Structures are given as C-alpha cells and as structure tokens.
Amino acid sequence: MEIFLQQLLNALSLGGTYALLALGLAVVFSIIGLINFAHGELMTVTGYAVCFALIWGMPFPLAVIAGLGVAMTAALLMERVAFRPVRGASGTTLLLTSFAVSAILRVLFQNLISARPIPVSIPASLSGVVTIGPLHLGMIQLISIIVTLAMLLGLNLFLHRTIAGRAMRAAAEDFAVLRLMGLRANSVVATAFAISGLLAGVAGILWVAQRGSVDPLMGALPVLKAFIAAIIGGLGSLSGAVAGGFLLGFIEVILQAYLPESLLPYRDAFAILLVISVLLFRPQGLLARKTLVKL
Amino acid sequence: MTPSDEPLLTIEGLTVSYGPVEAVDGIDLTVKRGEIVTLLGANGAGKSSTLNALVGLAPRKANRLVFAGIDLLGLPPETIVRRGMTLVPEGRRVFASLTVEENLILGGAKHAKRGNPAAVKADMLARFPILAERLHQKAGLLSGGEQQMLAIGRALMSSPDLLLLDEPSLGLAPQVVDAIFDLIRDLRDQGLTILLVEQNVAQSLEIADRGYVLANGRIELQGSAAELRASPEIQNAYLGA
Ligand SMILES: Nc1ncnc2c1ncn2[C@@H]1O[C@H](COP(=O)(O)OP(=O)(O)O)[C@@H](O)[C@H]1O
Ligand SMILES: [Mg+2]
Numbered sequence: 063m064e065i066f067l068q069q070l071l072n073a074l075s076l077g078g079t080y081a082l083l084a085l086g087l088a089v090v091f092s093i094i095g096l097i098n099f100a101h102g103e104l105m106t107v108t109g110y111a112v113c114f115a116l117i118w119g120m121p122f123p124l125a126v127i128a129g130l131g132v133a134m135t136a137a138l139l140m141e142r143v144a145f146r147p148v149r150g151a152s153g154t155t156l157l158l159t160s161f162a163v164s165a166i167l168r169v170l171f172q173n174l175i176s177a178r179p180i181p182v183s184i185p186a187s188l189s190g191v192v193t194i195g196p197l198h199l200g201m202i203q204l205i206s207i208i209v210t211l212a213m214l215l216g217l218n219l220f221l222h223r224t225i226a227g228r229a230m231r232a233a234a235e236d237f238a239v240l241r242l243m244g245l246r247a248n249s250v251v252a253t254a255f256a257i258s259g260l261l262a263g264v265a266g267i268l269w270v271a272q273r274g275s276v277d278p279l280m281g282a283l284p285v286l287k288a289f290i291a292a293i294i295g296g297l298g299s300l301s302g303a304v305a306g307g308f309l310l311g312f313i314e315v316i317l318q319a320y321l322p323e324s325l326l327p328y329r330d331a332f333a334i335l336l337v338i339s340v341l342l343f344r345p346q347g348l349l350a351r352k353t354l355v356k357l
Numbered sequence: 358m359t360p361s362d363e364p365l366l367t368i369e370g371l372t373v374s375y376g377p378v379e380a381v382d383g384i385d386l387t388v389k390r391g392e393i394v395t396l397l398g399a400n401g402a403g404k405s406s407t408l409n410a411l412v413g414l415a416p417r418k419a420n421r422l423v424f425a426g427i428d429l430l431g432l433p434p435e436t437i438v439r440r441g442m443t444l445v446p447e448g449r450r451v452f453a454s455l456t457v458e459e460n461l462i463l464g465g466a467k468h469a470k471r472g473n474p475a476a477v478k479a480d481m482l483a484r485f486p487i488l489a490e491r492l493h494q495k496a497g498l499l500s501g502g503e504q505q506m507l508a509i510g511r512a513l514m515s516s517p518d519l520l521l522l523d524e525p526s527l528g529l530a531p532q533v534v535d536a537i538f539d540l541i542r543d544l545r546d547q548g549l550t551i552l553l554v555e556q557n558v559a560q561s562l563e564i565a566d567r568g569y570v571l572a573n574g575r576i577e578l579q580g581s582a583a584e585l586r587a588s589p590e591i592q593n594a595y596l597g598a
Contacts, residue, residue, distance in 0.1 A: 232463055241435050243467065244438040
C-alpha cells in the first residue's frame with residue numbers, strides 16, 4: 063500500500079510535468095493548428111536562463127521569475143518571427159516550420175553555449191526529502207505536484223473568467239467569427255503563445271530542478287512525451303492534454319516499478335505500445351473535441 | 358451631393374475570387390442610412406462571398422469600398438467591426454461550447470467606446486427573454502431559432518450602425534422565421550441600417566426598402582422592393598406566380 067502510494071505520488075509529479083507540456087502544445091494547436099515541436103526548446107531556453115541567472119548571483123526565486131519571463135518572451139518571439147508569416151498555411155508547412163525553429167535553436171545552444179550539460183546549482187533546501195507518515199517524497203516532487211495543480215487551476219480560471227481566456231476558447235472553435243467580435247487575431251494568437259511559453263517555462267524549471275543540469279537537447283524527450291500525451295487526450299482538447307499527460311506519467315511509473323529488470327530498457331517502447339492500444343480503440347483520443355479543429 | 362446624401366455603404370466594382378473561382382464579378386451596391394436592403398439570389402450566386410468580403414473575411418478587390426466615410430479596403434475584420442459594421446454569418450456560428458452569456462460578452466468585448474456594454478446587454482436580454490432564461494447554458498444546446506437570436510444579439514452587442522445578415526431564416530420553422538423577420542423590421546425602426554441576404558424572397562421583399570438580385574456573381578436586377586415584387590423575373594423565378 064505504501065509502495066503504491068509512493069508510486070502514485072511519483073506518477074503525479076512526472077505526469078504533471080507532461081500535462082503542463084501537453085497543455086502548452088494543445089493551447090497553440092487548438093487555435094492555429096500548429097504542433098509546435100520547438101516547444102521543447104522553450105523548456106531548454108528557460109533552463110539556460112535560470113542557470114545563468116544563478117551563475118550571475120541572482121537569488122533562486124528571482125532566477126525562476128527571470129526564467130519564466132524568458133520563456134514567455136521566447137514563445138512570443140517564435141510566434142512573431144517564425145509562425146506569423148506562415149499562419150493559415152497547411153498543417154504540414156506549420157509542422158516543418160516548427161521543426162526548423164527547433165533545429166536552429168538546438169544548433170545555437172550548442173554553438174553559443176555548450177554542447178555539454180551545464181550544472182545548475184539548485185538550492186539545497188529543494189533537494190531534501192519530506193516524510194509524510196510512511197511516505198518519503200522528494201521536496202522537488204512535492205513542489206512539482208503543487209505547482210502543477212496551481213497552474214492547472216490558474217489556467218482554468220483564466221480561460222473561464224477573463225475576456226482574453228474566453229476569446230481563446232472561442233478562437234479554438236471559430237477563429238473567423240471571433241474576429242467579427244472585434245478581437246484582434248494577432249493578440250489572441252500572441253496570448254496563446256505567451257501561455258504556452260509560461261507552461262513550458264514552469265515545466266522546464268521543474269525538469270531542471272530534478273536533473274540539476276541543462277543541455278541543448280534537454281527539451282527533446284519530454285516534449286516528445288507531451289506530444290504523445292496530447293494525442294492520447296485528443297489533440298486540441300485542453301482537458302484531454304492534461305488527462306493524457308497524467309495517464310502517460312502513470313504508465314511510465316508503473317512500468318518502471320513493475321517491469322522485470324531485463325525489460326526495463328524497453329520501458330518507453332511499452333509505454334508507446336499502451337498508447338497505440340488506446341488509440342486503436344479511440345483513434346480521436348480520449349477527450350477529443352467534437353468539432354474537429356480546422357488546420 | 359451633400360454629405361447627408363452619401364450612402365452609408367458604397368460598393369463599386371467588388372470582385373471576390375477564390376483562386377480560379379470567381380464568386381463575385383464586379384458588383385455595385387449601395388445602402389443608405391435607415392434602409393433595409395436585401396440581396397437575393399440562388400445558392401452559389403455569391404451572396405455570402407459579398408458579405409464576407411465586406412467585413413474582410415473573403416479575398417476582395419474593388420474600385421471603392423466605403424462605409425461611413427471609411428475606406429474599407431485593406432482593413433482587417435476586427436477593425437471594420439470596431440468601426441460599426443458587423444456580420445451575422447451564415448449558419449449562425451455561435452460559440453457552441455461557451456455559455457450564452459459568454460457569447461454576448463465576447464460580442465461586446467471591444468466596443469465600450471461605442472456604447473455602455475452593461476446597458477447594451479440589459480437591452481439585449483429584454484429584447485430576447487429566451488436568452489435571459491438560458492444565460493448560463495452552453496450555446497450549443499439552444500435550438501436553431503434560439504441560436505439565431507443569440508447570433509444576432511451577439512452582433513448587436515457591438516452597437517453597430519450597419520448590420521449584415523446572412524440568411525438568418527435558413528433552416529428555421531415558419532413561426533421562427535416570422536419572428537426573425539419581425540425582429541429585423543424592429544431593428545430598422547429603431548435606427549439600425551440592414552443589408553439582408555436571403556433566399557426567402559417573398560418575406561424579404563415585404564420588409565425591405567430596396568433589393569438586388571445576384572446571379573453567378575453579377576447583379577441581374579435591382580430596384581425598390583415594390584418594383585422587384587412586380588417584376589416578371591422575380592414572379593417567375595422566385596415567387597412562383
Ligand atoms: N472559401 C471558398 N473557397 C472556394 N470557393 C468558394 C468559397 N466560398 C464560396 N466559394 C464558391 O463561390 C461561389 C459563391 O458562393 P457563396 O458566396 O457562398 O454563394 P451564396 O452565399 O450565394 O450561396 C460558389 O461557387 C462557391 O462554391
Ligand atoms: Mg451563402
């Protein structure tokens with residue numbers, strides 16, 4: 063029972079990070095039909111920002127704020143420079159553009175910073191272990207669960223209580239008609255990117271805090287996972303992305319715990335196999351939007 | 358011509374093409390303040406393309422496209438709507454997953470300068486009691502007629518001077534159609550100018566001041582509503598005389 067609870071918390075923490083990333087992908091996809099593979103580089107750039115802010119002597123909380131600011135700015139720049147010129151183009155064009163942005167950023171990180179991992183000095187207070195009854199939980203995992211839940215709650219309030227949030231939900235349904243309400247297409251798209259940047263930034267900081275280093279390819283794997291999570295949930299559905307993220311986290315943690323040692327290297331293959339089986343039964347994803355998103 | 362004679366909307370040589378498909382082929386049309394002008398025509402004649410082009414949602418070319426003294430060419434939809442001309446699109450297109458209230462809020466979101474949103478909303482709910490009852494329901498759960506009321510109400514939230522309506526009676530039961538036509542007439546009587554696209558020729562010509570008939574992207578016929586009602590072409594093709 064205790065082991066199970068322990069695993070449950072591990073899964074919540076890992077799944078939460080996937081959920082944040084998948085949500086960032088879904089927010090942008092639901093509005094402009096773009097699967098942003100450069101989302102991982104937003105994580106990476108956040109990691110570098112926090113890393114350098116700490117090296118330059120900023121206190122950790124300030125470094126976190128700087129990292130999130132950099133993440134949102136980078137997302138807005140990406141939209142303005144790379145994606146706005148191809149807005150409305152075919153899904154394939156958008157996808158290739160995002161691959162290009164991702165590749166360019168990775169090369170820049172490698173050449174301008176370093177191809178090797180740079181250590182990030184996370185405060186010692188964060189690497190402690192919290193004991194709740196019989197459970198031992200890493201401080202960072204605990205923070206990660208709390209931060210994820212707070213982000214999900216905050217985003218939900220934003221989407222349902224503010225004009226900008228309602229505009230984003232409406233844009234996901236019918237962008238042309240939203241413009242007939244007098245709301246500027248560019249600001250709605252920019253808001254979506256700023257939010258996806260913020261989500262990538264939070265996920266990036268949680269990721270770095272657990273690993274203690276940043277490297278140019280840091281964002282690649284988690285964003286691939288997030289992409290899978292978003293597909294499980296039904297691409298373009300925000301609640302689906304969150305559900306998919308947690309589900310993938312659970313699958314991975316359970317496989318990690320219960321697969322025989324000789325099969326452990328195939329953990330991700332098993333995870334993807336489970337995903338494929340989900341999609342065999344529900345090809346549109348678990349919580350797909352009823353109206354198909356127009357590409 | 359004195360400024361007061363200047364039409365609210367002037368269209369000269371409007372062309373809409375989607376790649377090789379020419380949907381509208383150089384039409385001229387005017388709407389004067391306080392009029393209901395109806396644009397009639399069969400399916401595929403180019404009526405929706407004309408309205409969509411006016412608000413900047415369809416690709417357009419024109420010699421002149423002037424609304425209330427503003428040159429519309431080159432302006433994006435959001436700017437045009439903020440200047441006081443708005444479209445209720447064909448098929449209603451309410452935001453189905455948002456509540457009735459949220460649809461109305463978005464309709465009035467950017468128009469505080471044109472009118473007090475709270476007052477406009479109160480006015481709207483008094484006009485459409487059914488929307489007031491369903492305020493917190495998802496718009497997608499409303500009946501077709503209610504959705505049409507919501508689509509019109511949402512457009513009115515921007516306090517427009519000119520309302521473009523694209524087939525508001527499409528697919529609605531006869532009594533609901535009557536209610537919609539009554540509503541359009543009321544709105545005109547309260548000072549709104551209306552350009553009405555319809556396939557319901559008889560009822561449109563009853564409430565309209567003037568009309569145009571579009572066929573294959575060109576104006577085939579135009580005149581006062583009475584002239585059009587009496588014309589043999591309309592009699593034969595649309596009124597089944
Ligand atoms: N987005 C579009 N892309 C390509 N062709 C279109 C598009 N919209 C309309 N058309 C074509 O333009 C013509 C006029 O259509 P439309 O303006 O919708 O007519 P109406 O509203 O009078 O039924 C039709 O032949 C239609 O197929
Ligand atoms: Mg039409």
